[in-house]
Amino acid sequence: MNVVRFELNGQQVEVQGGLSILEAARQHGVKIPTLCHHPDQRVKANCRVCVVEVEGQRNLVASCATTVSEGMKIRTNSSRIRETVQTILELIFANHPQECLTCVRNGNCELRRLAADYGIREVKGESSCLNLPLDTSTPSLVRNPNKCIKCGRCAEVCHHVQGTGILYSNYRSVDVMVEPEYGKSLAEVACVLCGQCASVCPVGAIHERDDISKVWKALDDPEKHVVVQVAPSVRVSIAEEFGFPPGTIATGKLVAALRKLGFDRVFDTDFSADVTIMEEGHELLQRLQTGGVLPMITSCSPGWVKYIEHNYPEQLAHLSSAKSPQQMFGALAKTYYAKKAGINPADIYVVSIMPCTAKKFESQRPEMSDSGFQDVDAVLTTRELGRILKQAGVDFSVLEEASFDNPMGISTGAAAIFGATGGVMEAALRTVYEVVTGQELVNVEFSAVRGMEGIKEAEVDLAGSKVKVAVAHGLNNAREIMDLIKEGKANYAFVEVMCCPGGCIGGGGQPYGTTNSVRQERIASIYKVDANLPLRKSHKNPAVAELYDDFLGKPLGELSHHLLHTKYKNRGLHKLKG
Amino acid sequence: MQISVREIINGMEGKQALLQILLAVQDASPENYVSEDAVNDIAYMLNVSRSRVYSTASFYSVISLKPRGRHIVQVCINAPCENAGKQEILAVLEDQLGVKLGETTADRQFTLEGVSCLGACYVSPAIKIDDRLYGDLTPELVVSILREYQEEATALDCNAS
Numbered sequence A: 001m002n003v004v005r006f007e008l009n010g011q012q013v014e015v016q017g018g019l020s021i022l023e024a025a026r027q028h029g030v031k032i033p034t035l036c037h038h039p040d041q042r043v044k045a046n047c048r049v050c051v052v053e054v055e056g057q058r059n060l061v062a063s064c065a066t067t068v069s070e071g072m073k074i075r076t077n078s079s080r081i082r083e084t085v086q087t088i089l090e091l092i093f094a095n096h097p098q099e100c101l102t103c104v105r106n107g108n109c110e111l112r113r114l115a116a117d118y119g120i121r122e123v124k125g126e127s128s129c130l131n132l133p134l135d136t137s138t139p140s141l142v143r144n145p146n147k148c149i150k151c152g153r154c155a156e157v158c159h160h161v162q163g164t165g166i167l168y169s170n171y172r173s174v175d176v177m178v179e180p181e182y183g184k185s186l187a188e189v190a191c192v193l194c195g196q197c198a199s200v201c202p203v204g205a206i207h208e209r210d211d212i213s214k215v216w217k218a219l220d221d222p223e224k225h226v227v228v229q230v231a232p233s234v235r236v237s238i239a240e241e242f243g244f245p246p247g248t249i250a251t252g253k254l255v256a257a258l259r260k261l262g263f264d265r266v267f268d269t270d271f272s273a274d275v276t277i278m279e280e281g282h283e284l285l286q287r288l289q290t291g292g293v294l295p296m297i298t299s300c301s302p303g304w305v306k307y308i309e310h311n312y313p314e315q316l317a318h319l320s321s322a323k324s325p326q327q328m329f330g331a332l333a334k335t336y337y338a339k340k341a342g343i344n345p346a347d348i349y350v351v352s353i354m355p356c357t358a359k360k361f362e363s364q365r366p367e368m369s370d371s372g373f374q375d376v377d378a379v380l381t382t383r384e385l386g387r388i389l390k391q392a393g394v395d396f397s398v399l400e401e402a403s404f405d406n407p408m409g410i411s412t413g414a415a416a417i418f419g420a421t422g423g424v425m426e427a428a429l430r431t432v433y434e435v436v437t438g439q440e441l442v443n444v445e446f447s448a449v450r451g452m453e454g455i456k457e458a459e460v461d462l463a464g465s466k467v468k469v470a471v472a473h474g475l476n477n478a479r480e481i482m483d484l485i486k487e488g489k490a491n492y493a494f495v496e497v498m499c500c501p502g503g504c505i506g507g508g509g510q511p512y513g514t515t516n517s518v519r520q521e522r523i524a525s526i527y528k529v530d531a532n533l534p535l536r537k538s539h540k541n542p543a544v545a546e547l548y549d550d551f552l553g554k555p556l557g558e559l560s561h562h563l564l565h566t567k568y569k570n571r572g573l574h575k576l577k578g
Numbered sequence B: 001m002q003i004s005v006r007e008i009i010n011g012m013e014g015k016q017a018l019l020q021i022l023l024a025v026q027d028a029s030p031e032n033y034v035s036e037d038a039v040n041d042i043a044y045m046l047n048v049s050r051s052r053v054y055s056t057a058s059f060y061s062v063i064s065l066k067p068r069g070r071h072i073v074q075v076c077i078n079a080p081c082e083n084a085g086k087q088e089i090l091a092v093l094e095d096q097l098g099v100k101l102g103e104t105t106a107d108r109q110f111t112l113e114g115v116s117c118l119g120a121c122y123v124s125p126a127i128k129i130d131d132r133l134y135g136d137l138t139p140e141l142v143v144s145i146l147r148e149y150q151e152e153a154t155a156l157d158c159n160a161s
């Protein structure tokens, strides 16, 4: 790798070639402020708070957009730079509501942090803030255009990672608005509610709908038996809300914290993920054996399901009819668990802790009430869990580890890896292989479907017949596979799609600062959780076996069909009008 | 029968830039604008999202996203024209057409728009009606120019009825 030597604030330093001034300075302990920059995105260079002086250049240069070169003399800290950045910040503040005290980003807002770092004590000049209504049209997200600083990060992720193309920069210069076309609400367009926009927004301009008060109300109601389920990926991300490094595994503390909040039972979505594998695995076998529609595509990611409903409605038969683990859990909690525990299902309140804003939408789909009630009553994202724990004064760092309750707290490593891209595929293969061949699968790790590569393929030998599978994460990658399927060019039997990059560990409801390198850390931890569990195959889960013996009968049986499978909706919006 | 976006795009040679397509669609529209349905259809034909098309359309001032009259009357509101008596010209236009800057007449014949510099400072004050430039204007001249367009419109209407 070629090395570049340059001068940074009077000191000779060197970095590998090709880095921006911003990155090069960071490597040498100099933190240059940024707003529009995001490490996983293309350079936008529209905010200018990252300016530095380069000797020989008359104007200040944007360090995020300038590559460092041999012999460059760079100053990152001069009165000229400080004054410029201060002026830029003051201009932003003049158009920004001063609502930090009541803002959802109070505590982790990038703009507020810059104001603090730069010691902004007054807003100079005429203040003119927009006073537009908030977009509260969906159960998942709230868009507050008044707080938008037009950095374009959301549009970047929405277009170039998700390929959904919902948010874009409209109009020009001082009139710019980052919003859907015609200023439409998110409910009026084909937004999949993945929340990736919220995850990268530096301020409080787009965020999850806060459902904390709903959960408090249920917890405070003595008539309600409140049970909680936690998604696989939350155990490797929640600790970040309390300052632990990315990838910290906190399963035991998480259970203890939820108990402290007052939940009557602390259960695990991993349990229903194992059930999902039983249902979806058998569905795959049935399709293979009876000439059903192939490839079968996974259906546990609600953002992905909404995407295919909008964009490929004619391909809906490819989706597995199996509900997601969250919804299977809800349906079973209000039937199986209610019966077993002798509780009236009308008194059971199901809360989910999810990495995902689209899960809020999924829980409110009208068909998700096969138990006779709304199967899942409230969904909190990982970020909201962090907030509700802080409200309750739970000190995460000193908690003693605890274990999930029975029976819906028993699970396997196959369920844990649902949280990472490729995990559902791997979990399904572990079970399908043994069901088909009748032999024990010795090496349970399918490394070909692991990791951050956008599209992964593998070939599996199932009792003599080779089966091709594929895994995609991030909807831009999913689109590639869907186009192949549409053109009849995909010879896969089974495809896993996760809406968010990296899978659920990279979901739109995860702690702020979810970059691709943080995703890698969480993925590594989730595979550690799997490797450390005694049971690593869903069909070996004794609590799942008991569920089928005592209640469901068999996978794809009548009761399963009623409670655990669903139908999809054609939301195809895009047709020619003229 | 109005020509469809599909026909417009298929009729254009080679791969066109989005702005070129927007201009062609606007030109073909009797109301001189790019409608919401047209934004939808352009996005469909190009296989891009609607917001992408809207973003470009809303960025360029030559594209209108609101219906306009059959004729676009553009008045320069820049300094040289201002000095040369733009106020007077604008007053006559507003009076004759019965609309304010930015509005369209009730019969949908004229939209009055302010633009910055028509590139005709040497003959200021200047206006442009559709593609034709009129310079060195006086209030009287404006009235007679407008009359030509108004008479043409009436003639068309009579033929139609």
Ligand code: SF4
Binding pocket: A096, A097, A098, A099, A100, A101, A103, A104, A105, A106, A107, A109, A110, A111, A112, A147, A203, A204, A205
């Ligand atoms: S977005 Fe940031 S700066 Fe704006 S009100 Fe919220 S906390 Fe304050």
Ligand code: SF4
Binding pocket: A141, A157, A158, A162, A164, A165, A166, A167, A190, A191, A192, A193, A194, A195, A196, A197, A198
């Ligand atoms: S939720 Fe996802 S699809 Fe919707 S606007 Fe945000 S990034 Fe785009």
Ligand code: SF4
Binding pocket: A147, A148, A149, A150, A151, A152, A153, A154, A155, A178, A197, A200, A201, A202, A203, A205, A206
């Ligand atoms: S909504 Fe947030 S991410 Fe999007 S442009 Fe506005 S401030 Fe930036």
Ligand code: FES
Binding pocket: A033, A034, A035, A036, A037, A044, A045, A046, A047, A048, A049, A050, A051, A062, A063, A064, A065
């Ligand atoms: S961070 Fe460099 S211009 Fe915004």
Ligand code: FES
Binding pocket: B076, B077, B078, B079, B080, B081, B116, B117, B118, B119, B120, B121, B124, B126
């Ligand atoms: S300033 Fe009016 S035409 Fe140039």
